Every structure is written in structure tokens, then in C-alpha cells.
Amino acid sequence: MKLLVNFSRGKGRKPIIAQVVRDTGVLISVERAVIDSSEGEALIDVPDDQCELVRDTMTKLGANVRILEHGVSLNESECVDCGACISICPREVFSFDPGLKLLLSEERCIICGKCVEACPHHALTVQV
Amino acid sequence: MRKSINQINQRIREGNARVVTAEEMPDIVADLGEEGALKEVDVVTTGTFGAMCSSGAFLNFGHAEPPIRMEKIWLNDVEAYGGLAAVDAYIGATQQSTTREEQYGGAHVIEDLVAGKAVEMRAISRGTDCYPRRTITTELLLENLNQAIMCNPRNAYQRYNAAINTTDRTLHTYMGTLLPNCGNISFSGAGLLNPISNDPKLRLIGSGVPIFLCGAPGMVVGEGTQHSPAGGFGTLMVTGDLKKMSQDFLRAATMFGYGVTLYVGLGVPLPVIDTDVVRATAVRDEDITVDLLDYGVPSRNRPVLRKVNYSELRSGSVSLNGEEVRTSSLSSFRRARIVADSLKDWIEKGKMELCLPTQPINPTKQVRPMHETVKGPRVLDIMDRNVVSIGEEEEIKGAARRLLKGETNHLPVINREGRLVGIVTTFDVSKAVANPGKARLVRDIMKKKVITTTPDEAVDNAVRKLEQHNISALPVVDTQNHVVAMLTAIDLGKLFGGRWLK
Numbered sequence: 001m002k003l004l005v006n007f008s009r010g011k012g013r014k015p016i017i018a019q020v021v022r023d024t025g026v027l028i029s030v031e032r033a034v035i036d037s038s039e040g041e042a043l044i045d046v047p048d049d050q051c052e053l054v055r056d057t058m059t060k061l062g063a064n065v066r067i068l069e070h071g072v073s074l075n076e077s078e079c080v081d082c083g084a085c086i087s088i089c090p091r092e093v094f095s096f097d098p099g100l101k102l103l104l105s106e107e108r109c110i111i112c113g114k115c116v117e118a119c120p121h122h123a124l125t126v127q128v
Numbered sequence: 129m130r131k132s133i134n135q136i137n138q139r140i141r142e143g144n145a146r147v148v149t150a151e152e153m154p155d156i157v158a159d160l161g162e163e164g165a166l167k168e169v170d171v172v173t174t175g176t177f178g179a180m181c182s183s184g185a186f187l188n189f190g191h192a193e194p195p196i197r198m199e200k201i202w203l204n205d206v207e208a209y210g211g212l213a214a215v216d217a218y219i220g221a222t223q224q225s226t227t228r229e230e231q232y233g234g235a236h237v238i239e240d241l242v243a244g245k246a247v248e249m250r251a252i253s254r255g256t257d258c259y260p261r262r263t264i265t266t267e268l269l270l271e272n273l274n275q276a277i278m279c280n281p282r283n284a285y286q287r288y289n290a291a292i293n294t295t296d297r298t299l300h301t302y303m304g305t306l307l308p309n310c311g312n313i314s315f316s317g318a319g320l321l322n323p324i325s326n327d328p329k330l331r332l333i334g335s336g337v338p339i340f341l342c343g344a345p346g347m348v349v350g351e352g353t354q355h356s357p358a359g360g361f362g363t364l365m366v367t368g369d370l371k372k373m374s375q376d377f378l379r380a381a382t383m384f385g386y387g388v389t390l391y392v393g394l395g396v397p398l399p400v401i402d403t404d405v406v407r408a409t410a411v412r413d414e415d416i417t418v419d420l421l422d423y424g425v426p427s428r429n430r431p432v433l434r435k436v437n438y439s440e441l442r443s444g445s446v447s448l449n450g451e452e453v454r455t456s457s458l459s460s461f462r463r464a465r466i467v468a469d470s471l472k473d474w475i476e477k478g479k480m481e482l483c484l485p486t487q488p489i490n491p492t493k494q495v496r497p498m499h500e501t502v503k504g505p506r507v508l509d510i511m512d513r514n515v516v517s518i519g520e521e522e523e524i525k526g527a528a529r530r531l532l533k534g535e536t537n538h539l540p541v542i543n544r545e546g547r548l549v550g551i552v553t554t555f556d557v558s559k560a561v562a563n564p565g566k567a568r569l570v571r572d573i574m575k576k577k578v579i580t581t582t583p584d585e586a587v588d589n590a591v592r593k594l595e596q597h598n599i600s601a602l603p604v605v606d607t608q609n610h611v612v613a614m615l616t617a618i619d620l621g622k623l624f625g626g627r628w629l630k
Contacts, residue, residue, distance in 0.1 A: 027218065080177070080379055080391060080460045084304050086444075087456035089314035101463035117307040120179065120381035120389070 001053040002031070002111070005042045007063040010036070017042065020057045026050045032108040043068075043110055071109025071126060072116070074102065074123075078123035085115040085124060129166055129402075136167035136170045136399045137481045138207040145392045145473045145562075147397075149468040150326050150409055157410040159613055162403045165410075170362075171475050172327050173480065175340070175395035175467030176318040176460025178449065181302070182282035182353060184220040184369050185238055188274040189249065191215055196261035197434065199252035202226070208250070214259060218279075221380075223391035233388030240263050241270040242373050249501040276370035278341065282352040284394050286324035286362040290315040290436055290446075292361065295424035300385025304458050306423055313446055313455040315421065318464035319413040319438030326409045332398050334485020335363065340395035340471040341366055342478040343374030345480060348396070350487065356495035364489075366394065391460075397475055398537045399482045402481075413438035420446070426589055428497060485611040492580060507590050508583035510605050510622040511613035517542050520549055520571040527570050528557050538601040540611045541574045547609040550574030575610035580605045587623065591613055 007010035139145035208217035223234040293306035346368025377393030421430040516534030541550035604613040
């Protein structure tokens, strides 16, 4: 399950992710992160059965955590199956089926949003 | 053996013509041989579905009461060309909305009309004795127009060069998003299904030939603009009735950071009249080769990194200098196939008969670049030849003095051979003075990655470099990397009021 974690680095500068790994023993995989001097956002992946534990522990440490149920989604009525998204995606979410229809492996998506702007037909969206 | 067009049309009328798609044809020819295939197959259908920017439609609105001679016309805030008498307009696919920019354009207006949506038309006029009205605003449906005739000056490119980006930043082009450092390859075209690739000598495709255009029966007008079949880049000008078109084969699109375009589905049926046609329609993806161009170079003459064929492009990756680079297409092969299949279905059902061109298209033409009589400004026209530079082994204090004395903010740093090796700015020197550390020499604080320009470069290109890198000066270097001048934001001021301002 993927969690989107937002935290402010205003006071204390707690190493939130490291602390949660230590306290809960859950192995967190950081899929992408943007952290600057005042705030940070990280997309993390944790085992499904431990995602609430991780969320609650992080929330207690002052982070804002949202469980992301969905990755990128495709509007089939707009998609023309060109495949412009295929080479843009860093995680190979997109591929063609044998009939050259676009296939999505949503579970691989790290919600980076690159495909959303690259799609000429505005057929892709991600929840933010 | 030869087959006449009349024999083929006779079979179409009788409902027993053998029609195959250009995708099926290569295997049929391999199985039956050329003579066998000529006997067996009557028509080969082609198809393509991709971004075709040079598209649009003529619209006739009918006269209002009191009447108006519309001079400036907007459809959903997208300007349509109105220099065509009183109530005609041409809506071009790439024209962008005055209010929504690249989110909405002429292509969207055309798609909305085809989808049955209402479009707001606004027009203004000076008013004349015969057409007194000065403004009009009304909502229009496609069915309210007398004519809506799609007429696309340049469609169905025979093939299209593939694009890659060797620079270190993402590029947004008409070839889509190109990732930095050769991160992906973008291509377009239906390969073996493409109409002209199945008739490269243009024996069958010419004026008057019936086609499939966005789901409607259409017609080839003649050669398209920029038609250049000598190099394998033939194009077609085509027309068809917008009122009969379908959204399945006509889609507005936006290339992010570039602009609006129209995806057009187009297919040409080819009558199999002799073995030359059989041979031409047996073309496979691997026979159609294009250049892989570096779009990181903003020039008409982009460097070719290698040749690549459609079979490689469609495989998902292409090897370049020992690495596999992922490819993706902007055009839809699946929809191109549906175009060819639909056309096949029409002909099998006797809905379309074929004809030979009433006027041939020149198969040997070569496109020429623009004839430019007035060159735009080049860097050498405005650069500052008074260069204040510094050696890499001089002390930082020396750089500070040089900056003061030279009344400049940028010092190119040169090595013993006099070649450019770095740059220091007032900021770098101030920082080094304010926080004294180990750094003593210019070499220790200079930026080694210098963005440069050359005397021959167009000023517009140099300005894009300044913008992209958020810098305010570029050293101007010769081929040996000697600094011959500087180009700063101040020099750009020379463009105003000088001989370049007209």
C-alpha cells in the first residue's frame, strides 16, 4: 500500500521515517521524495497489513499521512491507444496488450505525474 | 497479367472483391508470389491515425438578419480566418483559444462540432451599406451550418523522423515529451499501414481518389504542402464532409508545452492493378527507415544519431551506443488498423468504388527550406567584444579587482592556453570574500560548467539559453573555445531602437 507523507521541518527536524522504521520494525520503501529546507513530501510503500500502524505512528510524530488507494487512472473514452505514456513512465506502468490496447499496471505507479502531462489526450489523471 | 479499375469496381459492385489490409498483404505475397497475389487480391486498404497539425475546416454560417460581413470571427474564443467573403471561415486545428491557450484550440472546436456540441460564434465587422451589422454572437451546432468541409493542407506523412533528446533537461516538442540524456525515443506513423508507403511512386494516389477521412468518405485533393517524396516524405491534401465524420477517428489533442493539434484517421484504398502494386503493398515495417534526430539541437538541421526502421521503433526499444532506449509512439497503430479494417468493410459491402487519379502527384519533388532575405539578428551583431577575463590560477582578490575595474558581473576564466575553463560572477567572488575558507584561487570558486554561445548563433537561441539556465551572460567562443566576446542581458537592449527594430 502506498502512503503520501507530508511533514514540515520547522522545529525539531525529527528523522520521521527512520524513527518509524525503528519503532515499528516495518520496512519502509521510499519511492520518491522531495524535501527542502522547510517541508517535505515522500511517497512510501509499506506492506498492506502494516499500513495503518505506519500511518498512526507517523501521524503521532507530526506528519500528515494519506493512504493512496489508487495510482494513475485511465479515461478509456479519451485514450486512443497511442502509447505516448509508455516510454515516459519511470516504472513501466503502461504496456500494450496483444491487440495494442493500452494496459495499466496501476500497482506499480508512484504517482509522479509525468504521464499526466505527456498524454496528448488528457486521458490520464492522478489523485493529489 | 493486369486488372483494370473497371474490373475491380465490377467485383466491388457484385460484392465479391477480395479486399485485404496493408498489414495482411506482405504475408499473402510471400505465400502466393506476386502473380498469385495479383490474381487473388483486388484492393489493399491502408490506414493511419496520428497528430496532423495542418488540418482544418471551411464553415459556412448562412446570413444573419440584418446581415453582417464577418471580418473577425471566434468559435469558443478560438479565432477562425475570416478573409473569405461575408459568412465563411476557416478554422485551423492549431489555432489556440484566446482564453484557455493550449488547453483548447481549433482542433477542439472541430471535435466539439462533430460530437454534436454547441459552439459559440462571435464576429465583428466595420459595417457596410450592404452589410450594416457590426457584431453578432450565436450558438451553433454542426447541423446549423450550410457546409462544414474539412480541408487539410498536409496530412498522411509517408513517414516521420523519430525524436530523441541528448540535452540534460526535459524537452516539450511537437514530438511529445522527450526525456533528458536520451531517456526515451518518440516516433509517429503507421509504418507498413501508411498510405504513401504502400504507393511510394504515387501511381495510385492522386487527385480525386476516394479515401477514408475521420470516419467519412473523403477525397485526395492533390499533393500536400511540404510534399517531399524524393526523400520519402510525401504528403497529401485531403478533403471530406465534417458532418459525416466520427469522433472515433477525429480527436483534439494537446502536446504539453507545445500546443494544440488534431488526431486524424485517414486511409486510402489501393486497387491492385499490376505486379508493381503487389510489390509496393508488400512493404513491411523493417523496410521503412527514418532518421533518429536529436531534438536537443534547435535547428532545421538536427543531427542524425542513427537510422532506425519502424519494426525497431514498434518493438518498444532501440539500441543506441550500446544502451537500450525505450520508444513510444504518438500515433495509434491500433486505430490505424481500425481505419484500414473499416475501409476494407466499406469496400467489401460495396459502399466505396475506386478510381485512378484524375491528376497525378509528382513523385520526385523535394521540399526546399524557406527563402530568407532578411536574416534575424545573430550574436555577433550585438555581442560585446570588450572581454574582461581572468586566469584560473589568479587569486580571488584579483578577480574582485577585475570585476570592479571592468564594470562587469561576469568573468570568463581561461587557462594557460587561453581557452575557456570556467566562469566567476560577482556573486561567487562576494561569497568567497564574505566566507573566507580554503578557497584562494579563482579555480577554486569558478563554475566549470559554462553555458556558451557562438558568434553565428541566432540571438533567439542565445536568449533561450539565458532563460533556461536562469543566467544573465554567455561567453561567446570560437571553435577553439577562445572567448571572443560576451553576450549579456544589456547587449540584448541593442535589439531595441537599433536596425533590428522595424
